[in-house]
Amino acid sequence: MSRSRRPAQDPAHDADDAADEPAHDDPAARRDRHVPQATARPAERALLAAWLEQKDERALRDDPLEELAALADTAGCEVLEQRTVQRRDRPDGATLLGKGTVERLGQLVKDERAQVVIFDNDLAPAQRRNLEKALETKVIDRTELILDIFAQHARTTQARLQVELAQLEYSLPRLRGLWTHLDTGVGRRAAGEKQIEVDKRLVRTRIQEIRRELEQVRARKERQVAGRAAYTVAIVGYTNAGKSTLMNRLTEAGVYVADQLFATLDTRTKPWTVGPNRVVLLSDTVGFIRHLPHHLVESFHATLEEVVTADLLLHVIDASDPDALAHVEAVREVLGQLGASDKPELIALNKVDRVAEPELLPYLERRLLRTLRVSARTGEGIEALRAAVNEQAAAREGRWSISLDVREGAAIAWLDGRAEVLARTLDGERLRYDARLSEQVLAGLHSKVRDRAGLEVTPLPPLPMPEGVTTPVVAPPPEPAPVR
Ligand SMILES: Nc1nc2c(ncn2[C@@H]2O[C@H](COP(=O)(O)OP(=O)(O)OP(=O)(O)O)[C@@H](O)[C@H]2O)c(=O)[nH]1
Numbered sequence: 001m002s003r004s005r006r007p008a009q010d011p012a013h014d015a016d017d018a019a020d021e022p023a024h025d026d027p028a029a030r031r032d033r034h035v036p037q038a039t040a041r042p043a044e045r046a047l048l049a050a051w052l053e054q055k056d057e058r059a060l061r062d063d064p065l066e067e068l069a070a071l072a073d074t075a076g077c078e079v080l081e082q083r084t085v086q087r088r089d090r091p092d093g094a095t096l097l098g099k100g101t102v103e104r105l106g107q108l109v110k111d112e113r114a115q116v117v118i119f120d121n122d123l124a125p126a127q128r129r130n131l132e133k134a135l136e137t138k139v140i141d142r143t144e145l146i147l148d149i150f151a152q153h154a155r156t157t158q159a160r161l162q163v164e165l166a167q168l169e170y171s172l173p174r175l176r177g178l179w180t181h182l183d184t185g186v187g188r189r190a191a192g193e194k195q196i197e198v199d200k201r202l203v204r205t206r207i208q209e210i211r212r213e214l215e216q217v218r219a220r221k222e223r224q225v226a227g228r229a230a231y232t233v234a235i236v237g238y239t240n241a242g243k244s245t246l247m248n249r250l251t252e253a254g255v256y257v258a259d260q261l262f263a264t265l266d267t268r269t270k271p272w273t274v275g276p277n278r279v280v281l282l283s284d285t286v287g288f289i290r291h292l293p294h295h296l297v298e299s300f301h302a303t304l305e306e307v308v309t310a311d312l313l314l315h316v317i318d319a320s321d322p323d324a325l326a327h328v329e330a331v332r333e334v335l336g337q338l339g340a341s342d343k344p345e346l347i348a349l350n351k352v353d354r355v356a357e358p359e360l361l362p363y364l365e366r367r368l369l370r371t372l373r374v375s376a377r378t379g380e381g382i383e384a385l386r387a388a389v390n391e392q393a394a395a396r397e398g399r400w401s402i403s404l405d406v407r408e409g410a411a412i413a414w415l416d417g418r419a420e421v422l423a424r425t426l427d428g429e430r431l432r433y434d435a436r437l438s439e440q441v442l443a444g445l446h447s448k449v450r451d452r453a454g455l456e457v458t459p460l461p462p463l464p465m466p467e468g469v470t471t472p473v474v475a476p477p478p479e480p481a482p483v484r
């Protein structure tokens with residue numbers, strides 16, 4: 001399971017995370033080391049299986065495991081068509097699926113010559129062992145599959161460390177099964193047990209080591225982010241929603257874009273001019289997914305620093321996906337885990353160029369607050385999005401009346417270049433401005449004037465906040481989704 005389908009080199013790999021690489025490193029060697037090696041192994045033939053809760057609506061779909069299939073495909077598997085889905089109140093404690101279903105799946109494995117069975121659920125270590133025994137083939141669960149994709153796509157030292165940490169945390173309680181072969185035969189039990197203890201100690205030591213390294217990265221990143229004297233906007237959203245495409249459209253960042261899940265695993269930040277004299281910093285980062293393994297969310301804290309500290313979240317939704325609302329919920333769940341739930345949010349309903357059902361967009365607009373229709377591909381709606389972000393950023397700035405001597409050339413150039421000038425009048429030897437500007441620009445003005453005593457700054461009365469500056473929630477009244 002490790003056929004990487006990414007290009008061998010990604011020239012657009014992250015500016016920020018790349019800055020975390022050791023400075024003495026040779027860039028060419030570094031690139032080689034960080035590019036996941038595509039193996040010559042042929043794609044593994046994979047069968048998909050799942051236990052679904054009774055209420056899970058996916059069971060009504062043509063392919064209830066469509067997303068799992070996309071994940072398996074991204075991981076490099078040859079996904080076989082047959083699906084094994086069991087819908088019942090509770091999963092089986094020993095094998096997740098009931099006995100008869102496991103037997104049928106075992107037969108399917110033989111008939112289809114499957115090399116791996118991938119479950120959409122998370123499996124307890126014992127469930128997985130029991131299933132491997134019953135199915136006589138390799139079994140992996142949803143978390144492992146996602147970790148595998150992350151490992152393939154990790155390109156920077158930081159991303160690699162974060163994935164390794166998540167993998168180690170995941171494997172720690174599962175080490176037991178690896179050494180059971182030592183326990184066969186009378187009197188051999190102790191050998192396996194001892195080896196497990198040794199392994200656990202090694203893994204824990206490595207976990208501590210990585211945690212220390214990542215903490216240093218995170219602290220450095222925190223200082224870097226805190227030092228940015230600008231309004232910051234973080235693009236967030238479900239994986240494959242079009243976040244990087246939108247980033248490229250808005251800032252010409254040249255970020256890697258692909259029709260696959262978790263194409264982006266790092267963070268890139270670029271200036272974006274949203275209005276006259278108003279530049280915000282826009283960040284694109286890793287996408288989220290339903291049941292994103294919590295080890296990953298924890299270990300990717302350094303990469304997600306921009307989301308945690310952003311002034312505004314630009315939540316990108318693939319509006320052409322019938323599961324869009326479920327995706328919104330999944331994204332909000334991860335934002336909650338990150339402690340970023342209460343941030344102001346704008347919703348970009350992306351991919352409007354490919355929305356087939358006419359009902360879908362009004363449906364989403366009724367259910368979500370403060371939405372804008374856009375297409376990162378065609379550019380539709382981009383101007384309105386820019387204006388909305390400009391409005392939000394402006395609302396955070398103060399409105400000031402400023403008066404200074406006309407001979408203060410440097411200070412005047414500073415204001416003309418960085419403030420939103422609402423009015424500018426000459427009054428004898430004094431120049432008066434009504435202007436909107438950030439605290440940073442105001443601080444800069446104070447440092448630019450030669451005669452501080454001659455500078456007069458008084459606040460103008462505040463304007464009401466623009467409508468919709470809020471954290472939207474899914475509106476309560478239930479309404480059936482338009483069916484595909
Ligand atoms: N039709 C259409 N396709 C789009 C649009 N925006 C993005 N796409 C396509 O959607 C796919 C995913 O785009 P990305 O920009 O890589 O998505 P992402 O959200 O960054 O995905 P991850 O980094 O994997 O989480 C690509 O094939 C894009 O070309 C759009 O507005 N319309």
Ligand SMILES: [Mg+2]
Pocket residue numbers: 243244245256257263264285
């Ligand atoms: Mg991306």
